[in-house]
Amino acid sequence: MKLKLTTEQASDYNDLEKMDTLQLLSNMNKEDKTVPQAIEKAIPQIQKLVDAIYSKMKDGGRLFYIGAGTSGRLGVLDASECPPTYGVPDNMVIGIIAGGDSALRKAVENAEDNTELAWQDLNKYAITKNDVLIGIAASGTTPYVIGGIKEAKQHGIVTGCITCNKNSPLSLEVDHPIELVVGPEFVTGSTRMKAGTAQKIALNMISTTVMIKLGRVRGNKMIDMQLSNKKLVNRAVQMIMNELQVDEGMAGKLLAEHKNVRKAIDSYNSHKK
Numbered sequence: 001m002k003l004k005l006t007t008e009q010a011s012d013y014n015d016l017e018k019m020d021t022l023q024l025l026s027n028m029n030k031e032d033k034t035v036p037q038a039i040e041k042a043i044p045q046i047q048k049l050v051d052a053i054y055s056k057m058k059d060g061g062r063l064f065y066i067g068a069g070t071s072g073r074l075g076v077l078d079a080s081e082c083p084p085t086y087g088v089p090d091n092m093v094i095g096i097i098a099g100g101d102s103a104l105r106k107a108v109e110n111a112e113d114n115t116e117l118a119w120q121d122l123n124k125y126a127i128t129k130n131d132v133l134i135g136i137a138a139s140g141t142t143p144y145v146i147g148g149i150k151e152a153k154q155h156g157i158v159t160g161c162i163t164c165n166k167n168s169p170l171s172l173e174v175d176h177p178i179e180l181v182v183g184p185e186f187v188t189g190s191t192r193m194k195a196g197t198a199q200k201i202a203l204n205m206i207s208t209t210v211m212i213k214l215g216r217v218r219g220n221k222m223i224d225m226q227l228s229n230k231k232l233v234n235r236a237v238q239m240i241m242n243e244l245q246v247d248e249g250m251a252g253k254l255l256a257e258h259k260n261v262r263k264a265i266d267s268y269n270s271h272k273k
Contacts, residue, residue, distance in 0.1 A: 003141070003165075003168070003169070005139055005140075005141070005165050005168075006164065006165050006166070006181055006182075006183060006184065007138050007139050007164050007165055007184075007185065007189065007191050007195055008139070008188075008189050009183075009184040009188075010184060010188050011184050011185060011186055011187060011188045012031075012183075012184060013027055013186060016186075016187065027186060028186050028193070031183075031185075031186045031193075031194055032193075032194060032197060034182050034183060034194065035180075035182055035194055035197050035198045035201065036201075038164075038180045038181055038182045038198055039180060039198060039201050039202065039205075041181075042178050042179060042180055042202070045176070045177060045178045045179065046178055046202060046205055046206065048176050049134070049160040049176040049178060049206065050205075050206055050209045050210055050213075052132060052158050052160070052175070052176055053132045053158075053160075053206065053210050054210050054213045054214070056130060056131060056132050056158060057092075057132070057210060057214060058213075058214060059130070060130065061130040061131045061132060062091065062092055062093070062094060062125075062127075062130075062131045062132075063079075063092070063093045063094070063131070063132050063134070063207075063210070064093075064094050064095075064096065064122060064125070064127060064131060064132065064133045064134065065078065065079055065093075065094070065095045065096065065133075065134050065136055065203075066096045066097075066098075066118050066121070066122070066133065066134075066135055066136070066144070066145055066148045066149075067096075067097060067098070067135065067136035067137060067142070067144075067145060068097065068098035068099070068103075068111060068112030068137070068142050068144050068145065069098075069103075069107065069112065070138070070191060070192040070195075070196045070199075071136040071137050071138055071142070071145075071162075071191075071196075071199060072095075072096070072097030072098055072103065072104075072136065073097060073104055074136060074196060074199050074200050074203060075095040075096070075097070075134070075136050075203070076095035076096070076097050076101075076104060077095070077200075077203075078093070078095065078200075078203040078204070078206075078207050079093040079094055079095030080095065081207075082207055082211065083226065084225060084226040084228055085211075085222055085225055086211045086216040086217075086222065086224050086225065087216065087224030087225060087226055087260070088211070088216065088224075091125070093207060094125055096118070096121045096122065098111040098112045098114070098117060098118070098142075098144040098145075099111030099112075100121075111144065112142050112143065112144045112145075113143050113144070114143065114144055114147070115143045115144070115146070115147030116147055117144055117147070117148075118144050118145060118147050118148025118149075118151075119147065119148050119151040119152070121148075122148060122151075122152070127152070127155075127157065128155075128157070129155060129156035129157050129158075131157060131158075132157070132158045132159070132160065133148065133149065133152045133157050133158070133159050133160070134159070134160045134161060134162065134206075135148060135149045135159070135160070135161040135162075135170055135174065136161070136162045136163075136199060136203075137161070137162075137163055137168075137170055138163060138164045138165075138191035138195035138196070138199065139163070139164070139165060139168065139191070140161070140163035140164070140165045140168020140169060140170040140171055141168060141169055141170065142170070145161075145170060146169055146170055146173060149161070149170065149173050149174055150173060153173070153174075153175075158175055158176070159173070159174040159175050159176070160174050160175060160176035160177065160178065161173075161174045161176075161177050161178060162178045162180065162199050162202050162203070163177070163178070163179055163180070164179070164180050164181060164182055164191065164194075164195040164198060164199070165179065165181065166179055166181055167179075178202055180195070180198040180199065180202060182194040182195055182197075182198050218262070219243075221239050221243075221261070222261075223239065223260075223261040223262040223265070224260065224261070224262055225261070227255075227259065227260075233255070236255055236261045237251045237252050237255055238251075239261050240254055240255060240261060240264050240265060243265050244265060244268050244269075246268075251264075254267070254268055
């Protein structure tokens with residue numbers, strides 16, 4: 001029997017082209033309000049996956065995302081934001097999209113239908129059982145993702161997924177499924193909308209929680225962030241001022257010397273003892 005995908009069901013709205021701008025925006029917003037509810041229901045699933053990731057990463061393991069199209073782009077985005085936000089190495093969280101980096105801007109024909117390509121892509125990074133692999137696919141049926149997950153499991157790698165259908169083929173393959181059922185899209189089948197938003201929120205929650213558990217946040221501050229622009233340098237100076245109760249000049253001097261908020265704070269405190 002053919003799987004009935006919620007993500008492919010007809011929109012609850014019709015004649016979209018006859019709606020005025022306010023109607024279109026209001027109805028899209030109405031649909032978007034279902035996303036946090038779907039996330040809330042999935043928190044126990046997210047918790048299990050986060051704990052599995054932390055268990056591997058605290059011992060030096062890495063986190064991999066694989067996906068195609070929008071799902072792949074979201075994984076690459078989340079991975080690429082971890083180094084500047086938390087000061088971790090570029091190879092600690094790795095996002096891979098079907099078709100390679102060129103697919104970030106332009107769809108690569110048939111890439112997501114190749115069941116062997118994901119494992120080839122993962123092998124370029126020498127993935128091992130010390131790592132964790134998350135497959136991202138709104139439908140839960142993407143061959144590229146499922147193929148990669150199956151191979152990973154055969155090699156003893158912990159697997160998880162983020163999908164927007166119940167009991168999809170992908171969910172049934174992984175150790176830790178996350179199912180964010182947001183219902184039919186406003187534009188039928190356009191999973192870059194609610195499904196993509198839900199996936200982005202889940203990825204934010206996963207990577208942020210793991211980084212906090214790994215000690216990359218102190219209090220509520222990103223003390224390991226990369227100082228890549230003036231805004232971040234100013235934020236870092238303010239963080240040091242607040243933490244050490246020093247003036248701006250001293251904070252700036254400490255930051256210039258140590259190039260890192262954590263090192264600046266720890267060095268100052270060690271010299272006070």
